[in-house]
Amino acid sequence: MRVNFVLSEVATGLRRNLTMTVAMILTTAISLGLMGTGLLIAGMISDMKEIYYDKVQVSIFLADGVTEEQRAAIDQQLSDSPEVANHIYESKDEAYARFQQQFSQQPELVQNTPPDALPESFRVELVNPERYELIAAEFPNGQDGVDQVRDEGDFLDRLFSLLNGARNATIAVAVVQALAALLLISNTIQLAAFNRRNETNIMRLVGASRWYTQLPFILEAALAGLIGALLAIGGLVVTKILFVDKTLAGPIRAGIIPPVDWGAIAFISPVIAAAGVGLAAVAAYVTLRLYVRI
Amino acid sequence: MIELQHVTKLYPASSRPALDDVSTEIDKGEFVFLIGSSGSGKSTFLRLLLKEDDPTRGTVIVNGKTLNTMSKWQVPKLRRTIGCVFQDFRLLNNRTVGQNVAFALEVINKPQRTIKRVVPEVLEMVGLEGKTNRLPNELSGGEQQRVAIARAFVNRPLVLLADEPTGNLDPETSEGIMLLLERINRTGTTVVMATHDYHIVDSMRRRVIELSEGALTRDQSRGVYGVGR
Known part of the structure; x- marks a missing residue:
């Protein structure tokens, strides 16, 4: 050719x-x-x-007036639950630090948010993410220091x-x-x-x-x-x-x-x-x- | 060499066959005029020989090959053994005379060495040796037809088909073209020429095949164009 x-x-x-x-x-x-x-x-x-998906599936936000005992009780209850694979505690300071990092591009937002505005929480990883309802039922909103339980999976x-x-x-x-x-x-x-x-x-x-x-x-x-x-x-x-x-x-x-x-x-x-x-x-x-x- | 056996060609849009049960045989080295009025089937005759079209019925044999059963990919090979010349020359106007002739060899993959050797030879044969680098537009009609003949002949085909090659030329120029075709015929190439030009047919006295409305009405060796003309 x-x-x-x-x-x-x-x-x-x-x-x-x-x-x-x-x-x-x-x-x-x-x-x-x-x-x-x-x-x-x-x-x-x-x-x-x-x-x-692998990190967080359920967040348990604690009420502002939560006591040491209540917090320890929740921690214990999570440790004992067969539905929970893993859980970590996040204090107000840690929550704020994470917030600052996440919104570092929006300094005004960070400035206008007082450090204690963010609630402390337990971040919970479930054995089976589908069974969020069970965990939510164990920790009723507004009782024993729990403010709110949120299914992060739903948001995701x-x-x-x-x-x-x-x-x-x-x-x-x-x-x-x-x-x-x-x-x-x-x-x-x-x-x-x-x-x-x-x-x-x-x-x-x-x-x-x-x-x-x-x-x-x-x-x-x-x-x-x-x-x-x-x-x-x-x-x-x-x-x-x-x-x-x-x-x-x-x-x-x-x-x-x-x-x-x-x-x-x-x-x-x-x-x-x-x-x-x-x-x-x-x-x-x-x-x-x-x-x-x- | 060329054989048609009961060949009929129907075009879908037409009620009358373009060729109607035509049978004939043309031997190697013959010079044949194909005559008849416009629409008599001359062009269809030539198209069938090139396998540009297939017959509706009947058998076409060219250079020993039955075209009816020939597969598509074999067609180029067939056409390398057939040269074609047309009334409108069909030269490439953006290429020189030499390039036009070389084109026919380049596209069938002939080595450059061969092309360099045979193109000047054939241009000399058709009488255009000094015009290799001219463009077709700079040449007269007769010269352009000579380029077209050079292109058709450069690969030494067994058959040369000419479809009214003198149709656009004056009588004197036509005579020159006919001498050239005769010369090509003398090298052993079969020439089939469709024409309306009765001066040429009458003066050359070669075999005449006449078609009328698709039917072969006359086949005469050393014939003339028409009786009583």
């Missing part, structure tokens, strides 16, 4: 349909970028689940359903964009084939193989897919540096949100590149088979 010939055909084809090529590259890039974002969010969600469920929704929405938009990208690729290839119909007609008549005739078009699409994928990866890198690492720095340091590390981006980059190149090439091939007589 004459490499120079094929490559010069590819370059000519891309140049000739510059506007279509740019549109094709941009939609591909957006689609792949969103796909990458969706994958990163998915990874983040599973990291977060590990951080949260809502948080994660929100995050899952965000992930699904991102992927849905990525799929719609991918469809637009595929149609654009198909159109561009049809246009390219039309522009080069004199060449391809002659190639057909003099007996060039089908493969030889089609390869420049397929490579053209694959190259555009690759450029789109590189732009998408660049977009993810920029998003990490400018958004995740800057805007979300506080929550990440506080351990609320897991960081997006370079490893994750390095891991999904080849996936994005392969998806971009593969889908574009397949779209081009199918287009040539269905619409173009070569």
Whole structure:
């Protein structure tokens, strides 16, 4: 196969349909970028689940006027309970310290919160998180120094359903964009084939193989897919540096949100590149088979 | 070499067959005129030989290969043994004369060495040796057709199909083109030429196959264009 010939055909084809090529590259890039974002969010969600679900499932907040004896009794009761896998005590000072760390990005909030505003609590890990009701029944609200029992799992469920929704929405938009990208690729290839119909007609008549005739078009699409994928990866890198690492720095340091590390981006980059190149090439091939007589 | 056995071609949109039970045989090295009015089936005849289309009924054999049963991927191989020339030349206007001829070899993967050797040879044969680097637009119609013939012949095909090659040319230029086709024929290449040009047919006195409304109405060696013309 004459490499120079094929490559010069590819370059000519891309140049000739510059506007279509740019549109094709941009939609591909957006689609792949969103796909990458969706994958990163998915990874983040599973990291977060590990951080949260394993730690705290139930919080028992103590009333302001709780006595030493009451506190010790609750501690004892938790230690004795077969439902409890683990529990830790958090004093007012510790609660405040954690609060300061969590909201370090919002100094006004920290300033306006007096150190003793946060209640002391027991953080309880259950053997079976589903059986929250049993623990809640053991410690009725407002009695024996207990202010309130809260199922953190319930809150986490809502948080994660929100995050899952965000992930699904991102992927849905990525799929719609991918469809637009595929149609654009198909159109561009049809246009390219039309522009080069004199060449391809002659190639057909003099007996060039089908493969030889089609390869420049397929490579053209694959190259555009690759450029789109590189732009998408660049977009993810920029998003990490400018958004995740800057805007979300506080929550990440506080351990609320897991960081997006370079490893994750390095891991999904080849996936994005392969998806971009593969889908574009397949779209081009199918287009040539269905619409173009070569 | 070329054989049609009871070939009928129906196009879906048409009620009358483009070719109607045509049987004929053309031997290696023959020079055949295919005549008939527009719509008589000449172009369909040529298209079937190239396997651009398949017959509705009947068998087409070219260079010993039965085209009906030939699979798609074998078609390029068949076409490398057939050269084609058209009324509208079909040159690539952004390539030079030399590049146009070389293109036909490049796309079937001939080595560069061979291309460098045979392109000047064939251009000399068609009488364009000094015009290798010209663009088609800078040439006269007759010269452009010579480039097209060079391109069709450069791979030494067994058969040369010419679809009204002189249709756009004046009589004097046409004569030059006919001399060239004769010369190619003398190298052993079978030439099948569809034409309306009765001057040429009458003066050359070669075999004439006449089609009328898709049917073969005359097959005459050393024939003329029409009786009573």
